[in-house]
Amino acid sequence: MGTARAQEADKVPSKICYDHGGNVLKWGYMVTPKDRLQAQWFKLLLSEAAMEQGGARVEETKSLLRRLNKSPVDVVADYLRCLWLHAIDVIELALTKIAVDNMTFRVVLTLPANWDHSAQELTKKAAIQAGITASRSRGPTSFRTVSEPEAAALAAWKEAGMRWRPDLKLEDAFVVCDAGGGTVDLISYTVKSLDPLKLEMCVEPTGDLCGAVYLDERFDSTIRTIVGSSVYDKLDTEIKAKVFENDWEFSGKRKYNGISKPPNEFQVDIPGYKPKKPGLFGKRPSSTITLKSGHMNAIFQPVVGQIVDLVRTQVTEVQDVMGKAPKAVLLVGGFGENNFVLDQLASTFSQVPIQRPMKAWGAISRGAVIKGLSTSAETETVTNFISSLSYGVLHDSHFNPYIHSSLDKYRCPLKGADMARNQFTWYLRRGESVSKLQPVQYPWLMNVRSPSELCDIHGTIWVSGLKIPPARLASNARKLCKIHCNFDESIFFDLEEKRAADRGAMYRVLDYTLNMKVAAGELEWNIYWRNQQIGKAKYAINSYIFSSTSLFAAAASPSLPQSPSVKARLDMDETVSGCSSPSKWPLDSEGMTENLELTTWNSLAWSNLRVVWITLMARLTMARIKSARNEHNEAETIIHTGLPIGVRNLGDNHLGVLLARTWLARILFRQNRYEEAEEILISVIPRHKYEASRRENGDHVEHLDRMQALWFLLECYQSQGKIEEAIQIGDELWEAVHTIGGEGLGAQHVFSKHLNKKREQLLFERGGSSTESISAPKLEQFVFDRGGSSTKSISAPDDTVCPGKITKSLTA
Structure with a gap:
């Protein structure tokens, strides 16, 4: 299936392609660069931490999932289903279908060591959704999980020759570094028994998001810098994909050995690229660029440096706990086969042997099989968990x-x-x-x-x-x-x-x-x-x-x-x-x-509503910053993409949604799109939309968000010359301001004084003259406690952005 490289690969890439209806068309090596609706690195979307640190390719996959209306679990399940059905076909081809139908299955699912319970459960849910655990005619399918470093350790113990080392004794320790595509996980074991093999975790597992995918992001950024963003963005998607596969994935990414070890320079051909500098003697300039050793080192060093730091921390903790250095660091995983990673670890830890089993790429899968052979806790190789x-x-x-x-x-x-x-x-x-x-x-x-x-x-x-x-x-x-x-x-x-x-x-x-x-x-x-x-x-x-x-x-x-x-x-x-x-x-x-x-409860956030609320407020703050910098189009896009999520999860009249719409209108106003702004503001100011919050607060104070919307509408009317409408809104706003702080105190509020000046200005304009506009303080700068009551106000010019001030009630 796919290219010739697929025939010699130990693993299949995490790629899947859909049609516009969300149906799977291709997966693995069958996916080609010309396939538009393809998802990659989707496993990282199961982890919140991975998503937060995900690069451009992860962002592309998130965008595709939104278009297809699929969750990360759906996509992972689709991929696992394809992989599972292919595995069954291969087994049936070797053993006959009648024999396979008469078998019971034991399935072992490997999980990154640094994933929390939530990411682990989502992965298991995807496996169940894929049909892997479905009951068979011979009986139910056994299903269990194992951390990827533990599975790698089980395979590496045998394949790296650890058991034949004469210097390895009971109570000695070793470190497993599983460097994969997205995550790098480390786990350390103490040998408790050699026959049968019994291991104990001796320190807390560690890991981070510094796998091979982050090399891909740096490569992409380097090429973009060399040819220029304007040129790179115009290149055909298929050309970019072929460049990535031919000149990076199966070339520089796997063959780079370091600055001083050849090969350390690599050619990248970009069809359609025309350098501004002419060729020698007026010849047509070449579309091939050279990534010199400095370029390659800039791509590799930051990512590999993180791996070295992770290993250093794990080795140090083993020394602190055991009182002696580990006997070895076992390097496994697809990224672990990279020679630059191996050389950097070997040069850093000269006193600790760095061992890499043959076919380190598939060590986790082979270790999972070993794990599946143990049928009870008593037969487990690893007897504890840190x-x-x-x-x-x-x-x-x-x-x-x-x-x-x-x-x-x-x-x-x-x-x-x-x-x-x-x-x-x-x-x-x-x-x-x-x-x-x-x-x-x-x-x-x-x-x-x-x-x-x-x-x-x-x-x-x-x-x-x-x-x-x-x-x-x-x-x-x-x-x-x-x-x-x-x-x-x-x-x-x-x-x-x-x-x-x-x-x-x-x-x-x-x-x-x-x-x-x-x-x-x-x-x-x-x-x-x-x-x-x-x-x-x-x-x-x-x-x-x-x-x-x-x-x-x-x-x-x-x-x-x-x-x-x-x-x-x-x-x-x-x-x-x-x-x-x-x-x-x-x-x-x-x-x-x-x-x-x-x-x-959600282990990643306090609650669904609170997550949506915080997300919406964060996006609103970013939009306000963009608008204050006159980047109004970007600000408008940010709010437009966040609003549907808020409406869907919080409701059309939720205070967060109303506030976002209010500021969308303000951004339109700053672009002189007065009619659009007016329409939105009229839709958000009806008092009944804020009544629920007032009842919860147990007071009769007009909601400050509504006052802010009224002020914006007043200015919108004034800018259009609708002075009578502006005066009417000013009168309503005057009544609202007088509810602040209790009876009689509103008239002493600083905003009340500005409102008086604004009314004088409007009355003067109605008489046919004009005067200079008076700026009022921003109502959104009132800070609310959890009950929603006003605690203090801050006066600032209208376009001042104070991101840290939005601390509105999360119970609204």
């Missing part, structure tokens, strides 16, 4: 003046003691080792006063990425998921009974344990009461992947066996996502519980 997050719970503790803040202190009437609210207990801290055999235990205590309360027992799991997680509730901790348990009411009378400290009501104490098994790509929860397992669920997350102009939403739906007594629900909070009916999936269980429910 957590990259802290997991814990939020609760109230007995107040200790030496530990707790006085701000958290309160008197508990039930216990008759001083308590500290919103304190964290971290059951698993970042950097701690977790056995794959022994779960992390969360003991829970819940006070209940009646049997009915047992039907809604819940608790929230929190996570923090800080090396030292916070002791009390803070912004650097976030909700991971919420556990709901419905216990049988009959156990109420078996619980310990206590009386409140004030000798009042009686209550009972429910004590149960939540066990969590954590590993790369998976969290598993088990509920225990009095040493009896009463339910379990595998964690999946409702995740929102955010880009500058789009929002993709997906919820994982694991395929788990049916059980009559316990069910779990994995859904989004309706107040967060707007879901009308949650999805339900049955889980394994036994015992007394009637329901185990998991309600998950």
Whole structure:
């Protein structure tokens, strides 16, 4: 399939081509440069961090997905489906279809080590959507995950000859550097047993987005600089693609060895390119340019330098923990086959051997097969996991003046003691080792006063990425998921009974344990009461992947066996996502519980609505900056691309949407497009659109966003000579301003004085004369607290841009 190079390749490129209806036309090597609707590097879109650092090719893929109305999960699923069906065809060709139909499958999915739970779950969702886990006639398909460095280590251990090194002993360590297309992951292991091989992770895995795709971005930028942006942008897309494949992907990118080692210069032919400088003796100038060693080093060094820094950090941490240097650094992955990467690592770490297995490109796939041969935790080669997050719970503790803040202190009437609210207990801290055999235990205590309360027992799991997680509730901790348990009411009378400290009501104490098994790509929860397992669920997350102009939403739906007594629900909070009916999936269980429910929060953002709101405000700020710099067309485009997302997710009358429209009108006004601006402003100023916010605030103050829109409309009318209309709007604005700060205080507001001057100016203009325009302060500079009340005002000229001042209520 595809070119001759495809026949000798170990892996197929992540490319897929669609028709205008979103149907798959080609994939892998079959995709050619002339195929217009093709997506590349789409796997990176599953990770928010990868998207934020993605280059031009990632941006192109995001743009294509918007055109096709597909999410990253959809595209990854389409690609995996093509790959899966091709693999089945190849296996059937070798073994016959009847034999394959009589087989059960074990599937191992590899995941980048530095991906968070959300990106991992989205990848698993794509695999399920692709049909990989579909039940077969012979029985269900086994499906599991493994981190890519772990899979690479399993293969590299054998293929790099590690087991034959006489200097390798128990408790020695080695580092695996998996340098791939998008991510570079590092993981270090200590040898615990040689026969059978048992490894333990000894330090926290690390990684970053510095894979080979970022070389591609730098190559593209270099060519653009040499030939000039105006010339490069006019080149045919197919010509650019052929240049990239012929003169870069299979030439300079794979063969460059460094400044002092040939080949270090490469020819790039760009058909249609005509240099301004004439050729020798008046000959026609060549369309071929030369990338000299300086060009190549500028392309490679920044990216490879990041890899060297990652390896240096990992080696240093191994030395700190183990008290000695690692025995080797195993270099695997497609980018790991690059000789410049190998030479840079070898020259930097002269005391640590750099080993590269043969066919390092496919080491991860071969390691995944080895992983699939182990059928239980007891047979696993890697026996532990180093957590990259802290997991814990939020609760109230007995107040200790030496530990707790006085701000958290309160008197508990039930216990008759001083308590500290919103304190964290971290059951698993970042950097701690977790056995794959022994779960992390969360003991829970819940006070209940009646049997009915047992039907809604819940608790929230929190996570923090800080090396030292916070002791009390803070912004650097976030909700991971919420556990709901419905216990049988009959156990109420078996619980310990206590009386409140004030000798009042009686209550009972429910004590149960939540066990969590954590590993790369998976969290598993088990509920225990009095040493009896009463339910379990595998964690999946409702995740929102955010880009500058789009929002993709997906919820994982694991395929788990049916059980009559316990069910779990994995859904989004309706107040967060707007879901009308949650999805339900049955889980394994036994015992007394009637329901185990998991309600998950987005681990990448606080909530869907909040993400959209923040996105819209960020885009609005950028548009205002552009407009203040007289880049009005760009400013208009920014708002136009963001508004549909806001309307779709927040609603037509949401304050964020109204504010964006107000500023769109202002930008049109600055371009003298008065009629368009007037039409928009008239649509946003009706008072009823702001009533919901006023009711929530519990006051009668006119919303300041509406006042701002009125002011803009007044100026719009004035610029068109519609003085009577401007005066009417001024009168309405005067009434609105007088509601600020309570009865009588509005008249003392600084804006009231400017409004008086503006009214005098309008009345003077109505009389046939003109006067100089008076600038008023910007109403959007009022800072709002979460309740929406005005806290202070800042006076500034109309075109002053203060990006940090927009801190409006996120609850509106």
